[in-house]
């Protein structure tokens with residue numbers, strides 16, 4: 001990404017966040033930009049994001065992740081799990097935007113978690129930790145919210161999240177394409193997941209930028 005393009009993207013993302021009520025200070029904007037640069041650098045050796053989309057990392061990955069915070073403002077002290085985080089998406093951008101909320105990033109792939117740890121340390125973030133584990137193997141922890149971006153069908157995510165969430169907990173996913181069959185399948189499987197989800201809402205996000213035309217935020221409720 002050229003410096004010119006990156007500066008434009010930074011301004012655009014900051015103004016989009018501000019327009020929608022998410023105020024980020026200069027330090028947070030610097031951290032988001034630094035994260036996008038590190039993601040792009042590490043991506044040369046560890047496959048963290050699609051190389052085709054590298055040209056607009058700040059918009060397509062960082063801002064895409066931040067959109068969750070526009071629909072669901074995280075509370076201080078809330079415990080959030082990013083299930084299948086890869087290179088820290090959506091967890092790291094959200095941990096930057098919500099410094100008083102606690103994030104745990106998990107992924108089944110060790111080199112991705114090592115990359116996340118390196119970026120977390122360089123960004124100086126103390127509210128986010130990363131652990132190599134499969135969701136099915138994570139035990140003895142509960143979360144107020146489980147997040148997931150591009151990991152598994154909703155039905156599978158609900159089966160993982162159900163035993164990791166508090167009684168009022170939510171599953172929030174970033175998804176693409178026509179979701180009607182996926183949502184029907186998740187609803188049909190609810191009985192096998194202790195009634196989860198009791199309800200599902202979807203929010204189209206194409207109005208933020210044409211690159212999100214096919215994308216939605218899906219929220220599954222107890």
Ligand SMILES: C[S@@+](CC[C@H](N)C(=O)[O-])C[C@H]1O[C@@H](n2cnc3c(N)ncnc32)[C@H](O)[C@@H]1O
Pocket residue numbers: 048049083084085086087088089090106107108109112133134135136148149150151152
């Ligand atoms: C397509 S990548 C998406 C990564 C990231 N969320 C993003 O949006 O860039 C899917 C990731 O989910 C991880 N994953 C898939 N199933 C998992 C499971 N059951 N438990 C933990 N991680 C899982 C994979 O290792 C992979 O890194």
